[in-house]
Amino acid sequence: TSNSKFNSSLRKIEEPIAGVPSSAGPQWREFHIGMFEIGKPLGKGKFGRVYLAKEKKTGFIVALKTLHKSELVQSKIEKQVRREIEIQSNLRHKNILRLYGHFHDEKRIYLILEFAGRGELYQHLRRAKRFSEEVASKYIFQMANALSYLHKKHVIHRDIKPENILLGIDGEIKLSDFGWSVHAPSNRRTTLCGTLDYLPPEMVEGKEHTEKVDLWSLGVLTYEFLVGAPPFEDMSGHSATYKRIAKVDLKIPSFVPPDARDLISRLLQHNPEKRMSLEQVMRHPWIVKYKDSWTRKSSESS
């Protein structure tokens, strides 16, 4: 049955994390649900729920994400889950949510994830309506840092949006949900679902795409942090948004300061080759002008 096929493929990925120092968190070889005390539910998504959990032996706090195999098989996303596990298990960066390991039982797959103490960035953005320039530039700097690490490993995230970003206990960005990530270059094979808001022209046109897709999404993210809504808002259905993205029909409100406007427009370029590089983003005047203030604040708080 597809279930046993799925199980056998999962076992193939079950590589113990060799050589990583034990200080880097739990280094279990084999995991099972009995190892954890399950705490309160933290959130739920389309395919899974996530719970606060404590590993009994060490007291290590994690977020345990459960996915129902039946749902995965039905919606044909077991490939994406396998890729999510493969890619995220091997990433080590302070702004990327760790995947410590995974295991499964008859009905479910469990992902043992790093616990991000301040929850979903999406909730913070909705509550604040929009972020101050200082907060927005700190988050964009950390996103550029995380993406630069990913792109050096030729990994494209492809699904950068507030819903996939968590905040650690010190308010630092934790990029998560690698379900759509792939190794560059790539052609999408799975039908797009959910909002088009963040997708670059080459993806909505189904063309071949490279890491540059994440640069476009970083531009959309910067816009949404400062304005409170994405630039090509999915108001009247996909077709209108599709046209606005393809035409880069971008209107930046006048309250957005000139240097932020400059950063956004250099990222939202139709031609992927013309988009500003991550190194340039991290050196951009709008990012640099606040850098010493957030580094000073974080040293005060820590």
Ligand SMILES: CCc1cccc(CC)c1NC(=O)n1cc2c(c1)/C(=N\C(=O)c1ccc(N3CCN(C)CC3)cc1)N=N2
């Ligand atoms: C299954 C849920 C899901 C579906 C799809 C995509 C994603 C990634 C964002 C996820 N979440 C996921 O994988 N997650 C992995 C995680 C994770 C979610 C998480 N923390 C929280 O969700 C969370 C929520 C609220 C919270 N509080 C809210 C109230 N505040 C006053 C105090 C702090 C504190 C932490 N830590 N690792």
